[in-house]
Amino acid sequence: MLQIAVCGKPNVGKSSFFNSATASTVEMANYPFTTIDANKAVAHVIKDCPCKELEVTCNPHNSICIDGKRLLPIELIDVAGLVPGAHEGKGLGNKFLDDLMQAKVFIHVIDASGSTDIEGNPVDPGSHDPLEDIQFLEEEIVMWMYGILSRNWVRLIRKVGAEHLDISKVLFDQLSGTGITIEDIIEAKRNIEPDYNKWEEKDLIELTRNILRIAKPMMIIANKADLPTSAANIERIKEKYPYVIPTSAESEIALVRAAEAGLISYISGDDHFEILQADKLNPNQLKALEYIQTNILDKYGSTGVQKALNYGIFELLDRIVVYPVQDEHKYTDQKGNVLPDGFLVPNGATPRELAYIVHTDIGDKFMHAVDARRNMRVASDYELKDGDIISIVTRG
Numbered sequence: 137m138l139q140i141a142v143c144g145k146p147n148v149g150k151s152s153f154f155n156s157a158t159a160s161t162v163e164m165a166n167y168p169f170t171t172i173d174a175n176k177a178v179a180h181v182i183k184d185c186p187c188k189e190l191e192v193t194c195n196p197h198n199s200i201c202i203d204g205k206r207l208l209p210i211e212l213i214d215v216a217g218l219v220p221g222a223h224e225g226k227g228l229g230n231k232f233l234d235d236l237m238q239a240k241v242f243i244h245v246i247d248a249s250g251s252t253d254i255e256g257n258p259v260d261p262g263s264h265d266p267l268e269d270i271q272f273l274e275e276e277i278v279m280w281m282y283g284i285l286s287r288n289w290v291r292l293i294r295k296v297g298a299e300h301l302d303i304s305k306v307l308f309d310q311l312s313g314t315g316i317t318i319e320d321i322i323e324a325k326r327n328i329e330p331d332y333n334k335w336e337e338k339d340l341i342e343l344t345r346n347i348l349r350i351a352k353p354m355m356i357i358a359n360k361a362d363l364p365t366s367a368a369n370i371e372r373i374k375e376k377y378p379y380v381i382p383t384s385a386e387s388e389i390a391l392v393r394a395a396e397a398g399l400i401s402y403i404s405g406d407d408h409f410e411i412l413q414a415d416k417l418n419p420n421q422l423k424a425l426e427y428i429q430t431n432i433l434d435k436y437g438s439t440g441v442q443k444a445l446n447y448g449i450f451e452l453l454d455r456i457v458v459y460p461v462q463d464e465h466k467y468t469d470q471k472g473n474v475l476p477d478g479f480l481v482p483n484g485a486t487p488r489e490l491a492y493i494v495h496t497d498i499g500d501k502f503m504h505a506v507d508a509r510r511n512m513r514v515a516s517d518y519e520l521k522d523g524d525i526i527s528i529v530t531r532g
């Protein structure tokens with residue numbers, strides 16, 4: 137399953153974001169280092185399900201369909217907070233970044249309201265500038281990776297020369313377990329001094345930064361957008377980082393819980409909800425819901441939580457959703473389930489690659505594929521498109 141990790145300084149709402157997206161109940165509290173060990177749970181990204189357009193009733197198996205919206209599972213990872221100097225052991229240090237590295241995308245959560253200082257201690261709302269929190273985080277992750285990359289460096293470089301090893305492969309081996317590929321390293325090396333014998337510490341740090349940026353795309357979310365001090369900060373942050381997504385994890389939790397209790401109807405990512413049982417809501421709850429509608433949903437279009445997950449998978453990772461089926465006329469699998477599975481595949485993948493993603497056996501026995509919508513066989517170099525329904529024809 138594709139993984140997204142949340143990171144940031146302490147007390148910004150990482151665990152709140154995690155809980156809101158996964159319906160989990162890990163501890164959240166207004167002090168730094170509430171989270172120590174990593175939390176993992178399933179969240180979903182959402183796309184329109186083809187069932188609506190095709191006017192069929194689907195029987196989802198690996199995913200969920202609600203009102204024509206397909207929810208595809210991903211895994212979300214919540215880790216401890218990082219503070220400046222973590223690579224020198226400040227705060228909880230940075231050893232837990234092993235957990236972060238399992239993810240393909242990072243969501244950097246910042247406290248847009250400015251109610252926590254650089255180490256996550258509560259301060260008067262608006263008294264800390266969240267822009268100050270953005271840069272140090274990448275630097276801390278870079279320094280952690282640099283520590284791994286440069287381990288036994290002198291001995292390593294001597295060995296590369298003596299045994300005529302490939303430097304990219306050696307760097308790749310140093311970083312094993314981080315999900316970083318040799319392609320990432322080759323790309324990252326391009327604008328670095330070509331002769332590794334001349335590399336100084338600063339070159340190696342720059343190389344590490346390039347590797348991180350290529351291998352682990354990061355987005356910023358401006359959390360606590362519901363607080364009055366956030367709006368002006370969000371405007372300033374957007375001037376420098378146009379893609380920042382305002383979020384209110386706390387509002388998302390309130391809406392998801394009210395929906396679970398049957399009090400409202402709400403689908404994550406929507407700009408509205410409907411009150412179903414007004415008589416069961418007390419005046420405070422009604423007021424809170426009204427506040428969320430006006431100050432979050434009307435103002436920003438959503439709580440931002442779902443938008444952030446979708447942005448990570450569909451934009452930063454450039455994934456599309458493809459629906460493999462067996463019967464191209466009925467859009468069903470062997471058992472007659474309509475549009476059972478949606479797969480998050482890289483944009484531009486071929487039908488054979490899809491077959492391998494579904495199952496190695498199916499990949500090995502792949503003969504050709506049929507675009508079920510058009511009922512037409514597709515070429516072997518056909519690039520899959522978002523929403524494609526593909527019947528894979530296999531040998532034997």
Ligand SMILES: Nc1nc2c(ncn2[C@@H]2O[C@H](COP(=O)(O)OP(=O)(O)OP(=O)(O)O)[C@@H](O)[C@H]2O)c(=O)[nH]1
Pocket residue numbers: 145146147148149150151152153163164165166167168169170171172215216217359360361362363383384385386387
């Ligand atoms: N107003 C508001 N408060 C929030 C929001 N998200 C989180 N908080 C509050 O911020 C505080 C910290 O939340 P956590 O989710 O524990 O933060 P964290 O980043 O996981 O913290 P650590 O695990 O200590 O690093 C709690 O008091 C939350 O209730 C939000 O969207 N709006």
Ligand SMILES: [Mg+2]
Pocket residue numbers: 150151152163164170171215216
């Ligand atoms: Mg936490």
